[in-house]
Amino acid sequence: MNHHETAVKTDNFRAWFMDKLLMGMDWPDYMRQLITPFNIIAAIILSIGLPLIAIRFIYGLASVTHASQDYPWGIFLGWGLFGGVPLSATGFVLATAYYIFGFKKYKPLVRLAVLAGFLGYLFAVIYLLCDLGRPWRIYYPMIIGFGTASVLFLVAWHVATYLTVQFLEFSPAILEWLQSKRIRKWALSITIAMTIAGIILSTLHQSALGAMFLLAPGKMHPLWYSSYLPVLFLCSSIYAALSMVIVVSTLAARFLKKAADQTFLSNLNPLTLGLGRGASLTMYVYFVLKLISVAHDNNWALLATPYGQWFLLEIVGFVLLPALILSLGVKTGRVGIVRLGAFAGALGIVVNRINVSMVALNWNLPDHLHHIVPPWQEVAIVLAIATIHVLVFRWILMRMPVIREAPEYTDH
Amino acid sequence: MTQERQEKGAGGLQHGGRRSDSTDQPHGPCGINRRGFLGVMGAVSGSALLASAAEVHAYKQFEGWPDRYGMLSDLTACVGCRSCERACNEANGLPKPKKSFDDGSVFAELRRTDDKTYTVVNRYENPGDPGTPVYRKVQCMHCNEPACATACPIHAYSKTPEGAVMYDPDKCFGCRYCMVACPFGIPTYDYESAFQPRIYKCVLCYDRLKVGQIPACAQGCPTEAITFGKRSDLLRLARERILEHPDRYIDHIYGEHEAGGTSWLYLSSVPFGQLDFPTNLPDRPLVEETKGFLSSVPVVFTVWPALFGMIYASVRHRDALQEELKQEQEKEEERQ
Ligand code: SF4
Ligand code: SF4
Numbered sequence: 001m002n003h004h005e006t007a008v009k010t011d012n013f014r015a016w017f018m019d020k021l022l023m024g025m026d027w028p029d030y031m032r033q034l035i036t037p038f039n040i041i042a043a044i045i046l047s048i049g050l051p052l053i054a055i056r057f058i059y060g061l062a063s064v065t066h067a068s069q070d071y072p073w074g075i076f077l078g079w080g081l082f083g084g085v086p087l088s089a090t091g092f093v094l095a096t097a098y099y100i101f102g103f104k105k106y107k108p109l110v111r112l113a114v115l116a117g118f119l120g121y122l123f124a125v126i127y128l129l130c131d132l133g134r135p136w137r138i139y140y141p142m143i144i145g146f147g148t149a150s151v152l153f154l155v156a157w158h159v160a161t162y163l164t165v166q167f168l169e170f171s172p173a174i175l176e177w178l179q180s181k182r183i184r185k186w187a188l189s190i191t192i193a194m195t196i197a198g199i200i201l202s203t204l205h206q207s208a209l210g211a212m213f214l215l216a217p218g219k220m221h222p223l224w225y226s227s228y229l230p231v232l233f234l235c236s237s238i239y240a241a242l243s244m245v246i247v248v249s250t251l252a253a254r255f256l257k258k259a260a261d262q263t264f265l266s267n268l269n270p271l272t273l274g275l276g277r278g279a280s281l282t283m284y285v286y287f288v289l290k291l292i293s294v295a296h297d298n299n300w301a302l303l304a305t306p307y308g309q310w311f312l313l314e315i316v317g318f319v320l321l322p323a324l325i326l327s328l329g330v331k332t333g334r335v336g337i338v339r340l341g342a343f344a345g346a347l348g349i350v351v352n353r354i355n356v357s358m359v360a361l362n363w364n365l366p367d368h369l370h371h372i373v374p375p376w377q378e379v380a381i382v383l384a385i386a387t388i389h390v391l392v393f394r395w396i397l398m399r400m401p402v403i404r405e406a407p408e409y410t411d412h
Numbered sequence: 413m414t415q416e417r418q419e420k421g422a423g424g425l426q427h428g429g430r431r432s433d434s435t436d437q438p439h440g441p442c443g444i445n446r447r448g449f450l451g452v453m454g455a456v457s458g459s460a461l462l463a464s465a466a467e468v469h470a471y472k473q474f475e476g477w478p479d480r481y482g483m484l485s486d487l488t489a490c491v492g493c494r495s496c497e498r499a500c501n502e503a504n505g506l507p508k509p510k511k512s513f514d515d516g517s518v519f520a521e522l523r524r525t526d527d528k529t530y531t532v533v534n535r536y537e538n539p540g541d542p543g544t545p546v547y548r549k550v551q552c553m554h555c556n557e558p559a560c561a562t563a564c565p566i567h568a569y570s571k572t573p574e575g576a577v578m579y580d581p582d583k584c585f586g587c588r589y590c591m592v593a594c595p596f597g598i599p600t601y602d603y604e605s606a607f608q609p610r611i612y613k614c615v616l617c618y619d620r621l622k623v624g625q626i627p628a629c630a631q632g633c634p635t636e637a638i639t640f641g642k643r644s645d646l647l648r649l650a651r652e653r654i655l656e657h658p659d660r661y662i663d664h665i666y667g668e669h670e671a672g673g674t675s676w677l678y679l680s681s682v683p684f685g686q687l688d689f690p691t692n693l694p695d696r697p698l699v700e701e702t703k704g705f706l707s708s709v710p711v712v713f714t715v716w717p718a719l720f721g722m723i724y725a726s727v728r729h730r731d732a733l734q735e736e737l738k739q740e741q742e743k744e745e746e747r748q
Contacts, residue, residue: 062603069600072588100720103725104746133586133601133609145566145583151702152589154709192724204709211705215593215698218690220672222543230705355587361592407689 020177023398043386049384052377056130064377070365073131073357075374075382076196081129082209082353085159086233087346088120089241090248091166092202099195109245109262111173115240115393116248118166121159123389130381134149151211158205160250162198169194176409177400184409207234213356215318223302223311224360226293235286235344240349243281244323246342251401269335276326276338279345283323290315307363314355318348434613480575480620482643483630483676484650485549487687488660490637492519492547493531499632500531500551503617522688525550527602531629532612536687546680548687549638551629552577552598552614553667557697563593568611575643575675576616584610595693596672614673643675649677672697 022030045233056064065074094113097103129341143145143157152380168187210233217225224230253260253268294300304306322344329337365371397403437539497511497557500506507528511518519535529720531551538546554577561569561577568583569590575655586609617627625631626640626658639646647668654661667674671693678684694701 021682058606059608060606067601067603069524069591070597072591072601096720100724100727102701102731114589127582134584134607135586137585140583143564145564145568147561147563147565147567148564148590149562149699149702149706150567152563152587153438154706156565196717196720196724199720200712203716204712207705211702214588214701214705215559216595217698217701218595219592227701227704238535402689403554 014386020399021252028058032130042391044384045380047381049380049387053130053384055377056381058200061133063130064370064375064381066373066375066378066410068371070362074372075218075354075362075378076131078239078354078357079350079382080131080385081124082357083350083375084127085209086122086237086240086349086353087120087244088117088124088204089206089237090114090120090244091117091169093130093238093241094245095169095195096199099192100199103272105267106271108403109249109275110266111170112252113241113245113255114166114169115396115402117331118163118170118243119393119396121163121166122308123385125159125163126385127382130385132196145269147194151208152217155205155208155212158201158208162201162205165194165197167199169198173400173402176406202236204238207231208235209233213358213361215287216361219362221307221360221363222297222299223294224356227297228293228295229356231290232286232293233284235289236349236352239282239286239345241269242275242282243349245343246275246279247346250342251316251338253398256397256403259403263405264403271343272335272338273330273333276342277330279342280326280330283345284327287315287323289320290319292346299359307360310355310359314348314351318344328350331383338401413650427565436482456688460645472533478570478644480573480643480675481616482554482575482677483616484641484646484670484677484679486637486639487548487678487680487682489635490533490547490549491635492516492535492545493535493634495632495634496549496629496638497529497531497533499615499628500530503620503628504530506517506530525598527600527612530612534688538682540681545737546682546687548678548680548689549629550596550617551676553596554614554616555697556672556673556675557671557699559593559595559600559671559698560590560715562697562702563589564700566587572618574616574621575616576618577617578615579611581610584612593698593700595690614712623647643677646677650677653679667693671695672700 018024018026025033029334052064061067065076067074088153091114094106094110098106098110124140125276129138136145142160147153168190171187172184175181175187205231210229210231212228213220249268249272253265257265294303303312322341323345325341326338327341329335329339331339359369362368362371389408401409418529444654459685471581472581501508501513505641509529509701522534522648523529523532525532531549532546533549534546536546538544546635556571556573558569558577560579561567561571564584565587566583566585568577570579570580586601588599588601588611590611591597591601599613602612603607605713617625617629630638630640639649647665650665650668660681661679662681664680665683666678666680666689667676670690678689680687
């Protein structure tokens with residue numbers, strides 16, 4: 001290899017690097033534009049959270065969590081896994097609506113939804129890795145032992161498979177970014193198969209997360225323990241997804257306008273109304289299902305207890321109210337109101353999943369509510385992981401054609 | 413009497429083999445070790461989940477290993493001397509506790525098992541007879557169809573034909589779902605360890621059973637509060653005691669049916685609910701609660717592709733028709 005060739009190669013690489021990773025800037029410019037209030041806050045959160053994550057892996061779970069013999073699970077799973085997975089049903093719900101049911105107008109949002117889903121699952125697994133006693137054995141359910149009677153076995157297989165499916169679903173965007181036409185064509189051709197695989201896997205593992213708690217009838221509060229848990233988890237994951245698409249697209253349009261194209265920005269408002277309508281309808285169905293679950297076990301009397309009031313607050317304040325807000329917004333055509341309802345709906349999902357996995361579980365132990373409050377270290381770790389999640393999301397949106405179309409590829 | 417029963421119990425253990433033999437063999441209650449390589453291939457293609465649901469149904473008829481052992485804990489005979497705790501601690505080589513086993517002050521609060529204690533004895537007031545408290549021994553119940561084993565995604569638990577519920581740390585990745593699932597809160601974890609955390613719990617002194625000895629706690633008990641034997645014999649014995657002393661016992665053998673039945677059985681003079689025994693458990697094994705869900709899995713795997721494939725095809729068809737219509741209209745407009 002002569003000098004000339006090497007020099008050309010280096011130059012090519014540099015051009016590629018600056019174009020793809022630094023978005024056409026050189027290093028000093030790139031670094032300068034990084035200093036923003038948001039990034040400074042993120043840096044502070046990470047400077048606290050990352051060392052704590054290191055401490056967790058060096059000194060064990062006891063060093064950063066309150067995990068105990070009675071309370072094996074905390075917010076790593078309550079928020080990260082049980083909350084994160086339904087909020088990441090975005091890819092499954094929008095891909096199904098667009099590719100299978102033929103709601104073509106949602107095209108500008110599909111990639112964003114798939115990306116949100118993929119990253120959501122990826123980070124759910126990261127929370128899980130933080131929580132597992134021996135995370136380096138995460139693949140054990142695939143190779144070492146098969147607990148086929150275990151609902152968690154199903155969840156493990158499905159989340160792993162679905163993560164791959166979502167990666168494939170998102171891969172056209174990566175390939176366009178890298179300008180690899182041939183592979184992209186192949187990736188596009190499997191879209192329908194991947195979407196149907198996504199429907200199977202998602203309906204099953206979303207409901208399986210609820211079914212996990214069916215194994216603990218003696219420990220769960222009867223208002224939350226119900227044979228309807230799988231159906232409730234599945235139904236709520238659908239409106240969680242619709243709300244989340246609104247939330248993510250709102251934030252993207254507000255803060256990452258640079259990365260969006262006109263198609264995305266001009267379609268956003270009408271599409272938000274459509275999504276809001278879908279979300280509110282699903283929420284009404286879910287609300288009724290919740291009531292049916294109470295009626296099924298004839299637990300009405302329990303509503304008068306303190307736990308019952310908390311239950312009522314959950315289904316009225318965090319389900320019915322957001323649904324009404326959404327309906328109001330859709331009826332009056334006011335997108336801002338729809339967005340408010342969507343934020344509330346997404347928050348409601350987190351409230352529900354925390355209620356099931358932390359508040360209702362072990363409710364009859366003495367001092368229960370005292371025990372489920374996480375220590376600050378656990379919260380700081382969750383904040384750090386959530387921050388990385390946002391940063392990765394932004395990094396991809398700024399570079400890859402997600403909320404804009406790459407000019408030479410508009411056929412998907 | 414005790415001697416005789418012990419001999420009978422120990423005499424029944426006439427099979428050889430190492431302990432791991434037994435944990436590796438196919439086992440009934442959870443039916444989750446019957447698949448090898450084919451199972452993995454099936455799982456990859458999704459059909460394992462069909463198979464798993466079929467298995468769920470296959471072991472419905474399982475009645476439990478016929479000759480399995482158990483323990484009968486007669487709370488009316490327990491004097492709270494904690495000899496069983498000491499014996500357990502020594503037999504399992506566990507670290508010595510801060511307070512000695514003779515120290516009665518531990519009864520001031522209710523204790524639970526942990527990663528260094530596989531059994532504890534707790535003291536409760538006796539409403540019927542305030543002068544004599546009731547003591548309750550806590551340990552793994554060695555359920556007939558253990559929820560811990562149902563929960564574990566890696567199949568780290570197994571119920572041996574002898575009745576012991578075993579745990580294999582070499583398989584466990586530490587999700588702690590077994591702790592959530594166990595209705596008695598028995599599996600414990602050492603959160604202190606960063607590199608080798610694992611579950612700890614009573615395994616019915618399986619190593620001792622294998623060499624014809626009885627579990628250490630039963631051996632150590634100076635009164636007749638713990639009896640080792642075949643579960644079927646123990647049930648008979650318990651019923652006899654209730655019949656002979658209806659005034660001494662409440663008419664209930666805890667563990668006969670709870671959560672599908674357990675190898676540990678309890679007799680008491682005080683209602684079990686007052687001694688913190690869970691009284692809200694179904695009589696059927698907890699695995700039953702998830703069977704309905706798991707049996708829907710094969711349905712989803714077969715029906716969904718057909719259903720959504722059809723929807724996709726019909727939507728495509730509709731779009732194609734509309735497209736044709738549009739083109740024709742355009743043509744007509746052109747002609748006009
Ligand atoms: S008591 Fe708990 S740990 Fe013991 S066998 Fe039953 S479910 Fe498993
Ligand atoms: S903690 Fe270990 S033994 Fe318990 S369910 Fe998880 S993998 Fe199985």
